[in-house]
Amino acid sequence: MLFSKETYVARRQALSRLVGSGLVLLFGNNDSPANYPSNAYKFRQDSAFLYFFGQHRDGLVGVIDVDQHTETLVGxxxxxxxxxxxxxxxxxSAMAEECGVGATAPMSSLSDMVQKALKAGRQVHFLPPYRYDTQIQIMDLTGIHPSKQREAASMPLIQAVIKLRSTKSAEEIAEIERACAxxxxxxxTAMKMCRPGVTEQAIGGAIDGVAYAEGCMPSFQSIVTMHGEIMHGNPSPRQLESGRLMLCDAGAETNENYCSDNTRTTPISGHYTQRQRDIYSIVSDCHDLVLDxxxxxxxxxxxxxxxxxxxTNxxxxxxxxxxxTEEALRAGAHALFLPHGLGHMMGMDVxxxxxxxxxxxxxxxxxxPSSQFGTASLRFARKLEPGFVVTDEPGIYFIPDLIDLWKREGHNAEFLNFEEIEKFKDFGGIRIExxxxITENGCRFLGEQRIPYHMDEVEQFLAEREG
Structure with a gap:
């Protein structure tokens, strides 16, 4: 376990106070077969279960009886x-002792626990399930069909988990810093390999290998692409071409689930063209504005x-x-170039x-939340608090199909110079992340070592690499 027994006990006590009453079920994950039962994907524990119980084994459920002040590790x-x-x-029992849980029970007893609570008219709290096997387990325990489980999930439990996990402790920040390293x-590694003729797949495989060699895993499917205008462009067999840009969006996840998430956009030739510098400088300045x-x-x-x-300016x-400018922002005209939000919260999930x-x-x-295109994709918007971890990821993208659609419909034509925009349809996209x-008085970037991102730094790094 990453944290002390006392930390997990304190987290569960805080959860109980926030939930108030009822029976809380926190489902750990099961092994997920790739193509037959004994050939499973790499196991990843559910983040909420891990946060409160600290155990990595599959097939576990944490039960907290808020009214009786008891806790049981079921498995x-x-x-x-x-x-x-x-x-x-x-x-x-050894795992329960390790995280300060007072009782254990076999999985066969879980149904009796839940049914007893339901018959007594008590609320049974669970989080929205995202795996089908957990949905089936919840249906077997409560009778709630999977199609109804998201709306039946406990809002008091959801709100309590969000409140506790949003603010990262010093120990959590240290683990995120490890993921950043x-x-x-x-x-x-990706920047060193970024040369004409190298395939996107070769770079994607190499950087994933770095994570695995460190005993970790990628925090999401790594993005390595010359088509930076595609938000989630998976590595392909395409060879990198001189004069174009390579966008790499990748991060590591430690074996305690804490993540990093960075993006860099690198000139394949080793130097940014003037047109690339014009766009890149905007993204870089937007990225740096966040610190201010x-x-x-x-x-x-x-x-x-x-x-x-x-x-926009x-x-x-x-x-x-x-x-x-203000009218353009209200109309959402800028979303032609930035169709996503500035960032999202990050921690035990990317x-x-x-x-x-x-x-x-x-x-x-x-x-x-807004329903306006672009702003609707802003995943996080509320007030910042000390201990929050968020990503800072502005970008500018030239998406041919989106440009064609808006031009054809005359969408925001009073704010967009489509004649000039047409000249950039082969540009791709740039993102820096x-x-x-968020600190007591401001904010700072995480990670002791900065991945080069200012244009002169990037070009110098590429000039000095070996080979």
Whole structure:
């Protein structure tokens, strides 16, 4: 376990106070077969279960009886066949002792616990399930069909988990910094390999290998592509071409689930062209603006629009946008170039707690989500607090199909110079992303080593690499 027994006990006590009453079920993950039962994908524990119980074994459920002030770790003991194939592991009782849980029970007893609570008219709390096997387990225990489980999930439990996990402790920040250190190695590996003729797949495989060699895994499917205008472009067999840009969006996840997430956009030839410099400088300045404006008490919504305002003004200077900046922002014209939000929360999930509902995590009564294209993809918008970790990832993209659609429909034509924009349809996209910790008085980037991103730094790094 990453943290002390006392930490897990304190987390569960805080959860109980926030939930108030009822029976809380926190489902750990099961092994997920790739193509037959004994050939499973790499195991990843559910983040909420891991946060409160700290155990990595599959097939466990944490039960907290808030009214009776009892906790039970539910799971079956391994048998001799498990030992033969996978080696000896800790008993369920040993795991319970390790995280400060007072009782254990076999999985066969879980149904009786739940049914007893339901018959007594007590609320049974569970989080929205994201795996089908967990959905079936919940249906077997409660009778709630999988199609109804998201709406039946406990809002008090969702809100309690979000409140506790949003603010990272010093120990958690240290673990995120460790993920950032591995992310640094991944990205400098990609930059060193970024040459004409190298395939996207070769680079993607190499950087994933860096994460695995460090005893970790990628925090999401690594993005390595010359088509930076595609938000989630998976590595392909394409060879990198001189004169174009390579966008690499990748991060590491430690074996305690804590993540990093960075993006760099590298010139394949070793030097940015003037046109690339014009666009890159805007993205770089937008990225750096966050350090000046993000601090406790400021809404991330406002930080997002500060960045969009700067981007719009600079695109006007290049002749790509026109008209009044504030009117253009209200109309959402900037979303042609930035169709996503400035960033998201990050922690034990790379999009932290997104499975609990984007609106629940990123918004509150004061800040509500927008339905406008682009702004609707702002995953996080509420007031910043010390200990929050968010990503800072502005970008500018030239998406041919989107440009064609808006031009054909005359969408926001009073703010967009389509004649000039047409000249950039072969450009691709640029994104720069780093992970930001909100401090008591401001914010700072996470990671002791900075992945080069200012243009002169990038070009110098590429000039000095070996080979």
């Amino acid at each position: 079956n003991e391994i048998d001799i066949d498990d030992i033969v194939w996978f080696g000896s592991v800790k008993s369920v 591995i992310g640094y190695k991944m990205h400098v 404006v993000a601090r406790p008490g400021v809404k991330w919504w406002d930080v997002h629009f500060d960045v969009c305002r700067l981007m 600079r695109l006007k200077e290049l002749g790509l946008m026109k008209g009044d 999009h932290d707690m997104e499975g609990l509902g984007q609106t629940n995590v990123g918004y509150d009564d004061e800040v509500r 780093d992970d930001v910790l």
